[in-house]
Amino acid sequence: MNDTTTATAADTSAAPALPKMRAENVNVFYGDKQAIKDVSIEIFDDKVTAFIGPSGCGKSTFLRTLNRMNDTIPSARVEGLIELDGEDIHAPAMDVVQLRARVGMVFQKPNPFPKSIYENIAYGPRIHGLTSSKSDMDAIVESSLRRAGLWDEVKDRLDESGTALSGGQQQRLCIARAIAVDPEVILMDEPCSALDPIATAKIEELIHELRGRYAIAIVTHNMQQAARVSQRTAFFHLGNLVEYGETGQIFTNPTQQRTQDYITGRYG
């Protein structure tokens, strides 16, 4: 019995597992324009959740509300409840800085800092005071790079600039950087859209390996990618969550006509 079938078996057993993150009736506005309409969704600990939908459907916006990155956009306003392990992320007791340490993010375009590879990884742990010695830090850097599958490629040149790496390596560096602060959830906003097919395959493989350790939500334009990497898929259209369910079911037997049209390529 291989991995996939176990996962499927676990999914179909419909165990009453508590969701890692839960959104309820979330609305997002940019100024007067409503970008997200009344979305409710649950994200589970040991699964990869894919957000698909045509451009401008709000999937990236929604992803960014999960670690309150939309706070950095002055005109953005979020309504509704979003919980991480049952805690309201907008509650006054929730520190946005702590929230982002627990809910990491990888962006569409690789954005390593113009620092050395080592410093790119060490940045987060240093800010959060996760280490007390140089050897601790070395260990975190190594394990993060190993988990991101980058260690063997860069172990001899950790003091070279992170921006000197190839695009795919930069993106894995960004994933390693996110892993280094030991988050519980990793959000990925079209992490492969700026990469070539080989680099994309490596990232997808990496996502497989990271599953189970972190709850992962990934926005993607590429439906084959969603089918390959995710266990659950949410289809967004015009700011609405049209359909959310098991990836297999969404792609083979969608309940909504709009989902059917989108995945068969009739629009989008």
Next chain:
Amino acid sequence: MSLFVAAMIILVLAAAAAFTTRTRVSGLRRGGERLHSLPGYHGIYVFLWSAVPALLLLAIWAIVQGGLVEQAVLASPAGQALPDFDLQRDAILSEARAIAGGYQSSGFYPQSEALAPVHAAARAHYGWMGAGVAFTAFLVGLLFAMRRTGAAFRARTGVERWMMVVLVGASMIAIFTTLGIVLSLMFETLLFFQKVNPVEFLFGTQWSPQTAIRADQAGSSGAFGSVPLFWGTIFIGAIIAMIVAIPLGLMSAIFLTQYAHARVRAWLKPILEILAGVPTVVYGYFAALTVAPAIRDLGVTLGIPASSESALAAGLVMGIMIIPFVSSMADDSIAAVPQAMNDGSLALGATRSETIKKVIFPAALPGIVGGILLAVSRAIGETMIVVMAAGLAANLTANPFASVTTVTVQIVQLLTGDQEFDSAKTLAAFALGLVLFFITLLLNLYALRVVRKYREAYE
């Protein structure tokens, strides 16, 4: 013929030729021919070829003509009779020029009235000659261009090439002016170094430029050690002013780019930039009348020897003046750091100030350093504030309450009023100017290199 009239005639003729050409080429198109270039391009092409070389020749002629006329006048019998003594001869010649030009009706020297008609004749002669040369160039250019225009001719490409020539010429003017400034400074500086030892000038610590005018006069023999002046310049411009301007400028730039609401920024940024528009003489008043007395009182209260003109007063006000330079360069380079860097850091759970300190500021640092260097070079060349508030005493002191003087202040002192241009005192101003010029030039070159390097960083 006056050269100005010649230039006007050439311009009018060239414009007429351009217009006719345009009409002719339009006619070709109406006749069913397929043109390579629009008729307007043919017109411009003819205009450029006929007018530009002719006008350039006229300009050169205008510069040369004065010398030619003078030679002709001197060679005439009346000119031969002039006295040999330089000053008197120059005076007579310039009177003759004024009478011949009609600016003056009679002369102080009897000879000048006799020279006037000779002068007028020489001027007319060379004027016609210059106009003749220019018209020849006009005709040659006109024929060349007119013969080429036609349906298949690529006038558009030709105009494009002219455009480049014009642009190169414009940039050359700036370069040659700089070169000219350096050369003229260099010439006077060499004269100065014949009178004063360069080593003494560059490393001496005594500055007292008063030299005796008559041999039997008591008093100073003059000392030209420039170290106290350069120290004063650096103390005020590069130390005190920067201690004020760097922190204030950077912090306001960070506030404006990172914290300020868009509406606040829209108000604050122009207000900050008004500082750069205040005339420096107004800063000078402020420094001399408001800041300096307050600082003297402060010094007295603290028990530090304080003078009513102090390095601190000039430096503080200069620092305020420099704030917009520092903050606008810092603003630009912080804004040039990609938003992705900011997002990447925030998404790792960094606070805004951690992000600024550890990611944005290091990434923007080269641009910020470049801005600071440009500000320093601006500050050490600044004159008005220090003239009014820093004082004249060439003290070599690190006490900011004491009076110091700067290179620019001394240049103003040395060159104000009637001066003879062969004394060491006056020539010293050029040597000071040359050294100052080199310092600011090096600072600017280095700053531009730093800025360029950082521009490439994100491309």
